Amino acid sequence: MSTASEVSPGHLVRKRNVRFAGIDVGSQFHKLAIVDDRGKLVGKVAKIDEDAEGYERLRKLLPPPEETQVGMEATGHYWRNLCLTLLEWGYSVAVINPSRTRRFADGEPDADQDRRRGCSGHRLLRP
Numbered sequence: 001m002s003t004a005s006e007v008s009p010g011h012l013v014r015k016r017n018v019r020f021a022g023i024d025v026g027s028q029f030h031k032l033a034i035v036d037d038r039g040k041l042v043g044k045v046a047k048i049d050e051d052a053e054g055y056e057r058l059r060k061l062l063p064p065p066e067e068t069q070v071g072m073e074a075t076g077h078y079w080r081n082l083c084l085t086l087l088e089w090g091y092s093v094a095v096i097n098p099s100r101t102r103r104f105a106d107g108e109p110d111a112d113q114d115r116r117r118g119c120s121g122h123r124l125l126r127p
Contacts, residue, residue: 019063023072025079029054032061034068050078055085065090073098 024031030048035041046061048054062068070086071094072079086093
């Protein structure tokens with residue numbers, strides 16, 4: 001995993017300055033939110049079209065793979081192409097059950113704002 005170095009079995013040490021990219025997957029477009037290791041939004045939430053130009057835009061927006069952990073909801077079958085592309089680019093990707101994301105976000109103070117922006121997936125990735 002590019003965002004952590006293993007010290008001993010079951011014990012991971014997080015690197016500092018890691019970015020967490022949450023992707024809300026849709027059939028025609030996706031929403032991307034990038035946060036720093038403190039949970040602060042980096043830039044604006046971006047709309048990424050589900051086509052070659054959108055993927056190229058995504059590649060330009062994402063920090064380098066060695067500095068980034070990506071989380072995305074497994075929405076229908078729409079997440080598969082995006083996930084495979086991110087893995088080909090060298091990113092570490094966590095695919096998350098959408099109901100788990102909603103349940104987790106229910107207890108978070110900024111959950112409603114994140115839902116409106118379409119970017120709550122990053123919350124499950126941060127320590």
